[in-house]
Amino acid sequence: MLEVRHLTKRFKDRVVLDDMDLTVGEGEVFGCLGPNGAGKTTTMRVILGLLRPTSGDVLLWGERASKNAAVRSRIGVLLESDGIYPRLTAYDNLDYFAQLYRVRSRKARIEELLEFSGLSDRAQDKAGTFSRGMRRKLGLARALLHGPDLLMLDEPSAGLDPEAQKMVRDLIVKLSTESRISVFLSSHDLDEVQRICGRVAILQRGRIRLVDTVKALQSSTGNNGIEIVLTDPSLHDEAVRVLHACDDVSDVVGAEGRLSLNLYEGRGGAALAAVLESYGIGVEEMRRSRRSLEEVYLEVVRQEAEQ
Numbered sequence: 001m002l003e004v005r006h007l008t009k010r011f012k013d014r015v016v017l018d019d020m021d022l023t024v025g026e027g028e029v030f031g032c033l034g035p036n037g038a039g040k041t042t043t044m045r046v047i048l049g050l051l052r053p054t055s056g057d058v059l060l061w062g063e064r065a066s067k068n069a070a071v072r073s074r075i076g077v078l079l080e081s082d083g084i085y086p087r088l089t090a091y092d093n094l095d096y097f098a099q100l101y102r103v104r105s106r107k108a109r110i111e112e113l114l115e116f117s118g119l120s121d122r123a124q125d126k127a128g129t130f131s132r133g134m135r136r137k138l139g140l141a142r143a144l145l146h147g148p149d150l151l152m153l154d155e156p157s158a159g160l161d162p163e164a165q166k167m168v169r170d171l172i173v174k175l176s177t178e179s180r181i182s183v184f185l186s187s188h189d190l191d192e193v194q195r196i197c198g199r200v201a202i203l204q205r206g207r208i209r210l211v212d213t214v215k216a217l218q219s220s221t222g223n224n225g226i227e228i229v230l231t232d233p234s235l236h237d238e239a240v241r242v243l244h245a246c247d248d249v250s251d252v253v254g255a256e257g258r259l260s261l262n263l264y265e266g267r268g269g270a271a272l273a274a275v276l277e278s279y280g281i282g283v284e285e286m287r288r289s290r291r292s293l294e295e296v297y298l299e300v301v302r303q304e305a306e307q
């Protein structure tokens with residue numbers, strides 16, 4: 001539903017987005033992850049038509065957005081500036097935008113969204129009196145007024161306390177699972193992306209360094225971690241001795257028959273189990289350890305820094 005092709009954006013002679021390609025499918029929660037200044041907001045602004053790309057295309061539902069601006073009406077947006085009027089009540093804010101977007105059955109729709117975002121009992125309070133978290137939820141409700149198929153959220157939980165972050169996160173998950181709305185969000189928070197996104201792009205200095213599912217990233221190649229559970233925990237120290245003697249094993253840690261280690265090229269885990277068993281040490285369980293997205297992310301960012 002969203003496709004970005006060879007997108008490049010320069011400000012003067014500074015390349016801010018460098019030949020970016022990405023696609024977001026229906027019902028997907030896609031995360032654009034990167035440090036400050038990576039180009040996340042710029043990417044969103046170009047997709048939304050708020051900035052003209054230097055070159056490249058944005059396709060929305062198969063149509064070139066530059067040729068058919070109407071396709072953008074199927075997008076809901078929450079950027080850093082949320083457009084909320086602090087002097088209007090929550091209800092009146094939504095009513096104002098509902099009129100602007102010519103939303104049908106306005107009252108019912110507004111009430112539905114206040115309910116959805118958990119703001120029903122604050123509907124008549126001025127938005128200026130809201131906590132950041134409530135205001136973000138109101139911004140989210142505003143973005144949903146016209147029933148978009150794709151929601152673009154720029155750092156939706158940035159600056160919120162953990163509890164409010166969780167509320168916003170839960171709303172996003174609910175949207176994608178219950179309403180089948182696709183979400184494109186940016187974040188510099190790895191943990192958040194890991195929790196709510198299906199796929200993620202790691203953006204650094206305007207370049208996409210990597211795109212994959214969160215699941216695949218957590219178990220991708222380059223991961224040497226192995227976890228072993230011994231049948232007999234009393235053989236723990238013996239197992240550690242055997243493992244230390246193996247040239248291709250390092251970082252053996254653990255206690256009471258549960259070990260984790262790094263195994264380098266050459267033989268696989270099964271061969272390692274065979275070695276242990278040849279010393280009479282039974283292996284109950286053996287699996288590759290799942291990496292956190294943080295490890296993958298730091299690896300990617302580090303590689304770039306070394307180049």
Ligand SMILES: Nc1ncnc2c1ncn2[C@@H]1O[C@H](COP(=O)(O)OP(=O)(O)O)[C@@H](O)[C@H]1O
Nearest residue numbers: 011014016034035036037038039040041042043
């Ligand atoms: N209007 C602009 N003119 C010049 N440089 C800009 C402009 N907008 C953003 N940039 C630069 O582009 C880079 C990417 O910015 P941005 O997209 O805001 O990053 P992010 O949202 O990932 O933190 C930054 O180095 C920023 O200074």
Ligand SMILES: [Mg+2]
Nearest residue numbers: 040041042154
């Ligand atoms: Mg930004």
